[in-house]
Amino acid sequence: MSSNDSDKYPTESGRRRFVKGVVGAASLSTVGVTTGIGTSSLTSSTGEGGGVTQFKAIENTGGPAPRGMPQIPLEIADDGTIRGVWPESQTVEEAGKQITVAEMDIAGVTYSTEWFQYCGVQTYEGVRPDADQPNEFKSAPESPYEWQSSELSAGDNLTVDHFSDYQDWGNDIGQSGLGKPAMATWRSEDTDNTIPIQLLRSTRIEEMAQNDPWLEATTSQGFIAWLDKCTHFCCVPGFKAFPGSEKFAAEDQVYCQCHQSSYDPFSIIDKTFTALPRPAGDSGGSSDSGSDSGGGH
Numbered sequence: 001m002s003s004n005d006s007d008k009y010p011t012e013s014g015r016r017r018f019v020k021g022v023v024g025a026a027s028l029s030t031v032g033v034t035t036g037i038g039t040s041s042l043t044s045s046t047g048e049g050g051g052v053t054q055f056k057a058i059e060n061t062g063g064p065a066p067r068g069m070p071q072i073p074l075e076i077a078d079d080g081t082i083r084g085v086w087p088e089s090q091t092v093e094e095a096g097k098q099i100t101v102a103e104m105d106i107a108g109v110t111y112s113t114e115w116f117q118y119c120g121v122q123t124y125e126g127v128r129p130d131a132d133q134p135n136e137f138k139s140a141p142e143s144p145y146e147w148q149s150s151e152l153s154a155g156d157n158l159t160v161d162h163f164s165d166y167q168d169w170g171n172d173i174g175q176s177g178l179g180k181p182a183m184a185t186w187r188s189e190d191t192d193n194t195i196p197i198q199l200l201r202s203t204r205i206e207e208m209a210q211n212d213p214w215l216e217a218t219t220s221q222g223f224i225a226w227l228d229k230c231t232h233f234c235c236v237p238g239f240k241a242f243p244g245s246e247k248f249a250a251e252d253q254v255y256c257q258c259h260q261s262s263y264d265p266f267s268i269i270d271k272t273f274t275a276l277p278r279p280a281g282d283s284g285g286s287s288d289s290g291s292d293s294g295g296g297h
C-alpha cells in the first residue's frame with residue numbers, strides 16, 4: 001500500500017476543540033537531519049521543529065521496524081464522534097528565532113506534534129502546529145475490513161456506534177474478541193498528503209487504562225489510536241488486516257506486510273527518536289530530500 005495518496009475528502013463543518021496547551025522546554029533549536037533515529041547525529045538546521053523527542057508508542061515486536069508507532073491521544077465528543085487531540089499552537093522564541101510549536105502536558109507526559117515527524121509526515125500540512133484542520137478521525141478511502149467498507153464512505157466521521165460490537169468482533173485473521181479496528185485519516189482535509197491512522201476499540205485498552213494515568217487520559221471507552229506509518233519504510237500496517245500475518249505470529253498484532261514488522265497495540269511504551277525538522281518556510285506540500293526515509297535506511 002502506498003504511504004502517500006492524494007485523495008480529497010469532503011469538507012466537514014466540525015472544527016477542532018483546542019485543548020489548553022503548555023509550552024515546555026523541548027530542545028527545538030537542535031535538530032537531526034540524517035536518519036530520523038538515534039541521538040548522535042545532531043546539527044543545526046533552518047527548519048522548524050525536530051530534535052530529540054520522547055513519545056509514547058505502540059511497541060514494535062518483530063521485523064525490521066526500528067521503533068514503535070506514535071500513539072495519538074484521543075477524546076470522544078458528546079455525539080460520539082472520536083477525534084485526536086492536537087495541542088494549541090504557540091509562538092515562542094528559540095535561539096533568537098520566532099517559531100511555532102504545539103505541545104501540552106498530559107498526565108505528566110509532554111505530548112508534542114513532533115511525535116509525528118518521520119517518514120516525510122513532517123512535511124504534511126496537517127502536522128504543522130498551527131494547521132487549521134479538523135481533528136475527527138475519518139474513514140479511510142480504502143479499508144481491509146469488510147465491516148468498514150460496507151458501512152462507511154471515505155471521509156465519514158468515525159463514531160462510537162460504529163464499534164458497538166467491539167467485544168466480539170472478529171474476521172478470519174487471528175482470534176476474535178480482541179478488539180475492532182478501523183482504518184482512518186486525520187487532519188488531512190483538502191491537503192496533498194493524507195495522514196493515515198489506525199483506530200482500535202478493545203476491552204484490553206479499557207483494562208489497561210484503569211492502572212495507567214497516561215492511558216486513562218489518552219484513551220476513552222476502550223479506543224486507542226496511533227499514526228499508522230511503519231517506522232521501517234513507511235508502509236501502512238494494520239491490526240488483523242492482512243492474511244498471512246499468522247506466518248509471522250502477527251495475526252493478533254498490527255502487521256506490516258511490506259517487510260513483516262509487527263507491533264503490539266496492547267503494549268504502550270516510552271520511546272525516544274530524533275524528529276526531523278519541517279523545511280524552513282515550507283507550506284506543507286513539499287518534501288525535502290530524505291524526508292521519506294523513515295528510520296530504516
Ligand code: FES
Binds near residue numbers: 063233259
Ligand atoms: S516492515 Fe518495512 S515498511 Fe513496514
